[in-house]
């Protein structure tokens with residue numbers, strides 16, 4: 457009896473391939489949103505506690521080690537490649553590919569035109585090296601606190617020199633509050 461009910465409920469989806477496609481696309485976007493929420497939450501929690509405990513210089517060490525680690529953990533847990541990128545990066549490993557670069561340029565243009573950052577995102581399936589790849593991105597905005605201590609224009613000398621030591625090619629300072637700092641990015645190759 458139970459089986460019959462479940463089967464009946466699923467039938468319309470199987471009967472309409474287009475609908476099934478849409479459903480799974482929606483599910484992918486939902487999964488991507490959930491994964492970046494966890495990544496953002498995990499990073500924030502680490503950052504806030506490290507800043508509280510040791511200030512920005514000590515927190516830099518934590519970001520340096522934990523940011524890539526948390527991204528790797530979230531990628532493994534979600535089955536999607538989850539990370540952060542930016543037009544101006546601190547860690548060269550976070551440098552954008554062509555798709556990410558063009559989406560971020562579009563975000564900047566949309567924000568300039570008055571778009572609400574919290575509602576801005578982009579999901580697309582693209583062909584990459586002959587494969588269908590799901591891509592999802594969402595802007596990361598610079599809040600005044602605590603981002604500017606490490607990404608603003610007036611860094612404390614000790615913070616500036618620690619950044620130079622850890623990231624000799626750093627390009628991620630000079631931001632002001634409310635600017636787009638970068639974006640979350642999710643990639644998944646579809647079979």
Ligand code: HEC
Pocket residue numbers: 503511512513515516519520521523524540541542544545546547548550596597598599601602603604605606607628637638639
């Ligand atoms: C304690 C210093 C510090 C603070 C505060 C800080 N960051 Fe960062 N940020 C870093 C470091 C270090 C990296 C490089 C992490 C890595 O190696 O992956 C980074 C990387 C990033 C990246 C990834 C792209 C890139 O440039 O490599 C984004 C996006 C970012 N930060 C946004 C923010 C935002 C938004 C805030 C405020 C909520 C913030 N950061 C606060 C130190 C900091």
